[in-house]
Each structure stands twice: as C-alpha cells, then as structure tokens.
Amino acid sequence: MKLVFLSHDSNHTGGAQKCLVDLFKGLKCKYPHCEIYVIFPSEGELIETCAPYIDGYKVIPMPWWLLDNNRVISFRKKVSFAFKTIKRVMKVVRYLRLIKPDYAVTNTIVLPYLALSCKILSVKHIWFIHEIPTTWGDRKFVFSLEGILKFIDSFSAKVVVPSNFAKSFYTQAIRINKIDVITQAVDLDVSCSSVQAEHKRYTILLVGTFDSNKGQMELLQAIKSIVDSGRDISCYLVGSDAGNLSICKKFISTNELEDNVTIAPFTNDIYAYYLLADILVVCSGFETFGRVVVEAQKCGLPAILTDVGANPERIQDGVNGLLYAKGDIDDLVCKIEVLRDKCKRDEFVKQVKQIKLEKYSLVSFASQFYDLLK
Template sequence: MKILVVAHESEFAGGANRALFAILKYWSTNKLVEYEVLLPKANGECIDELERMGIKYHVIKYYKVFSETRNQIQDILRKAKVYSKFVYNKRAAKKISRLLKENDFQLVYSNTRMTSMGACVAKELNIPHIVHIREFGNENTIWGPANIKWINKNSIAIITISKALKKFLVNFVNEGKYYVSYDGVSYTHKRVIIEKKDDFVNILLTGRIAPAKAQDEAIKALKILKDNGYKKIKLHFAGSQTGNSKYETEYYDNLKKMIEDYGLRDYVKFYGEVNDMKKLREKMDIELMCSLKETFGWVTVEGMRSGLLVIGGNTGATPEIIEDEKTGLLYEQGNAKNLVEKIIWAIDNPQKVLEIRKRAYLNSYNSFTIEKNAEEVLDIIKKSLKEKK
C-alpha cells in the first residue's frame, strides 16, 4: 500500500504536524507502509525533517481554507478569501495530480481539516480520502465550502483525536466513518515523585496567551486565594505572550491589567516561550488546564508525565485524560470559585495528592503512546480501504 500524506503547512508551528511526524517516523522506522508527503512550501522544519528521514515529498502552493469572524465589516472580505482559497486549491490539485498519477497511490491521508487540498487531490486521482481532524473550531470559524458535510462527502473515514471532538461533529458525519485515536505524546520526564514538604505552592499554565486558554480564570482564582489568606502561592505562565490578532493582544493586555488591579504583581510571572519545560516543571507543584474546550490535551499529559498534580476544566477532552481524584482533579470550567476549592483541597491533602500524581504519571505513559497512535491510524486506513473494496 502506498499513501499520499497531505500536511496543512511546512512548519512545526503547532501540535498537528508534530503529531503527524511522530506517526510518520514510527511508520518509517518499522517499515509498516510506503508513503510520500505533500506540502505547501518548499522550505520549513517539516521539509528538513523529511530530508533527514529520507522520505520523498512534493511541493505545490495551497492554502488553509478557514478564517474567523470578528464582528467587523472586514468579515465579508474574510469570507470571500476563504472561498477564493478553496477554488485555488481545486486548481492546484488538478495541477499536482497530473504529476502524481504515475505514483500509484492507493489513498490520500490529510492530517487536518484546515486545508481542502487532500480531498481535492484524492478526487482528481480517483482514490479514497481519509482525514484526521484535530480541531474544534468555534462559532466564529469560517469554514467556507470545505465544511464538515463536504468533508464527510469526500472522505471514506474520519479520525478524531478525542471522543469530545467526535461528539461535537457526530451530527454531520456518517457514524460508520468515525474513529477516535488519541495522540501519542513524545514528551518524557523521569522524575521521582515524593510528597511535598514545604508550604509554598507554584502553579503553572502552559500555552499561548489567548482567550481560548482562559488564563483569566486562573488569575481570578489567585485573587480569591490571596484574599482568603493563601499568600505562599505563585502563578507561572509559560507560552507566547501575543498572537497575530489584535484580539489576542488585547486579551494579554487585559490580563496584565487584572494583575495590577488585583494587587497580584508579586504573585504572577510570565516567561514567554520556554525552551526547557522539563527544568521549569521541576520547580512546579500544580499544572492547570483552564482552556474553554481542549481538543485533546498534550499539556495535560505533559504535566502528568512531569509528576505534577494536574487540575483541569470539565470540558472538551480534558475529562478523557483526567479521572477526577484518580489521575488529577476536575473543576467546573468557567467557575473560578470551584477552581479555588480544588486548589485548597490539594493543599490540605498532600498524601492523597501524592497518590494521584503517581497514578497519573503511570497512566500517562501507558495510555498516550506514539506506538499505539501510529498503529491505530494505520489499522483504520487498512480497514477503511478494505471496506471500500
């Protein structure tokens, strides 16, 4: 079997391509399947990695086909651009398919739904298409013609990275096409987990500063803790401090204002991008996952593998990773007071927290492996092709 793998970009800018390349490396190392990769740019970290791996790749310009409305007059232009990029991708697919027809691909596997290119190439080559969906999107997302109904129509199988994402999309996809495979997390951190001896609590949030990550909830909780006499506590933010949009810049500025207004300047530290997360996590006690709706939760798994107590919101895929009071603590996302209650419980119950951390550490290594993910995805591809015949 020979597969054409379609990536949405040529960089490792987010988790999607990192997860993809973990799968590809496992396939190559174990010689499980023959594949080539299609990318939209001729330079980037993904290109460098493919060359190191000795994997053949193809390059033609194509676009991501989504945007977001922002309640501005420019939304009309944003929608028009999404449609024009979709049309451009169809033309690019015709062009590249003429060059790929002699390669005898049996299937196209798209790594995300962010680009329509994989489905368009599969249609031109008259072969099946499978898509690995890794993102929720939200009510403001503009998907244009390449919406989930279009993806369903142009795919023989759809893989999601959590049950929560499957549930989110289930009304638009034929049930028999749906599969769930959790990402394999490469992050490892060998750490002896011992009971905390001092009474100072360091709490970490990892990820870019953005409204979807709900860092403001942690700051609200910190204020409540301080007001109730918990002053031996510090909140640490690791992640880029501004995104590309004015919206994210305003959000970061608002966080800084909240910190000043609440008198928390000495209780909060921003690190920006951190190169050595293992070293930083060794100084931490708790990691928070406050996101509105995580599609999976790499950071959640990384926190567990670092021996930390992870406290996460009860939305998205976080409850699929955290079993409350077994492998972490769950709080009512959006309820800062409930988050405070969970943090206080952790402070007051160090022995129970020690047992939770140990269970989480072991479970994170057993449940979210690259080997399992890569083999599941390949099995889904084989099964879907067999059923197609």
C-alpha cells in the same frame, strides 16, 4: 505501503503538528516498510523536524479556507477562492501521480486540496481532524460550515478524531461508520523525573496560547483570590500570544501580582517548566485531546482540568486528577488548595502510574492508525 500527508502548517508549535510528527515516528518504528511523503504549505521548521522519518516532501503554497475574522464573505471572493483552488489541486495531482500513494491523509480541517486531488485520482483519502469549528468565535470558513462538513463526508474514506468528545460533534453531519477515534501519542523528547522536587513555593503551571479559549484570565482571578486570602502561591503562564496577552499583563499589574505570576513565551523546551511546577492547571473552554495533560502526567505532575470537552476522558475526577466547573473561580481555588498538600499530590501521581500511560505511546498510536488503513 506508501502514504502521503498534507500538513496545514510548517511551524512546529501546534498540537496538530506535534501529533503528525509523533505519527511519523511511530510508523517508522513499527512499520519500517512504510514510505511516508508530506506536502507542506510553506518552508518551516516542521520540515526539519519531520526529515528523519519521511521519504520525501513537496512544498506547495496553499491558503486555508478558514479566515481570521467573521466578516461577511462575498460571492466574488468565494468564486475567486474556487478558481485558485483548481490551480493548487492540479499541483497536488502532479505530485500524487509522481509518488503513487496507497493512502492520503489531510491533517486538520483547514485545507481541502488533498481531498479534491484524491477524488480525481481515485486515491483513498483520510481526514485527521483535531478541532471543532463551532468553538472558533473569531474565525469563519470561506464556505458554510454545513457545506464543509458535507464535503468532508463525501471526500473521505475515513475521518479520524482524537476523542469521543470530537466524535460526538462530527457524527451530527458525517456518517458514523466513517468516524474513528484513535488515541494519539504523546512522546517526550527528554526524560522527566516521575517524582517532583520540593519547591520553596507552591507552584502551578498553565501551558497554552494566550487566546479566548485557554482561560488564563480564569486562573489569574483564582490566583488573586488566593493571594488576597493571605496564602502564598507562584504561577507560570507559558504560551504564545494570540491576542489576550496584554489583557493578562494588565490584570497582573493592576492587582500587583508580579511576584506571583511569571509569563514566559512559547518554548520547545516546555519540560523545564513541568519540573519547576507542583501541578498543572488547564482552564480551557474546550479541548479535543489535551496533550499537555498527558505530558504533565508523564513528568509526574498531578492536574486540575475544566469539566468540559475531552478533559473528562483524560482525568477521572478524584482518582488521577481533579476536575472543576468551568467558569467557577471558587471551585478552581478550592481544587488548587486541595493539591497544596504534597501527600495529596503524591496520591494522584501514584494513581496515574497504576492507570498507566502506555496507550499514549508512539507504537500504540501507529498501530491504531495502521489498522484503520487495513
């Protein structure tokens, strides 16, 4: 079988890109006869990461039909984008004619070019969507969201999503028989100990881009409440800046939390931070999958998550982790304090082991995806 994928980005920092790499690894392991080709929108480190698992690639510059602001988009700009789209589609068509794929897969919702090209050549197209556009308060499509969703429904044989939460959103606009939920892999590049070492200070970790969704400020308010009550705590915030880093730094400085909070930039060696922490905290306003939760669990870390999005699909409250009411700082503080007790943390880690995490394996992920093709 010959497959071609379209990646929306060429860096390796996002969850969608990591998901794509894990899929390639799993397919090559489980189905070595598969030929995998990829179209990238630019040169970047993702190409090097994918290289051992793919049979070829093509770089075709392609702008997103998603803009970074919410300003009104003129009719002239829409027409201009449409004309530029035709040129890029023809480049994709030429590449598809060269490799003759059996199936084509667009990774994420922000690029329409592969779907259009497949319609021209009558190639079956699958959309792998990781995001929910209505949660992007600061971004806007060139065309209406309603039109985008109709386009996806018309220009795809299947739409793949990573959670039932995501499926519930897309079934509002896309035929339900087209949508399938598959559990993506979470492959660890290093071997993490399943037993966390004792730390001198109770240490919590939040991993995520500093933006309006990930909730760093919510956690910082909880840290301040804990410190003000006379209890010691240490916290690592790890992630790249998307506009909210300065706000967090100002809060830390204003409230003299420098001894309690350490900010670190995004790193591919995130596992080192899992081993430094006692628990993981996820304060996101929404998650369609929640990769870091599974990573932390595989590293033996219990987790506290918001009770929204796909989080309840990853954590059963009180069984293999804790959920708190999004926006409720007192509830978050309470849950953090519950896990200050190492015996309680060990109980949750034991429950995770009993539930098992094989469903997040490369082979399981590849098998689910391959079955959809059949």
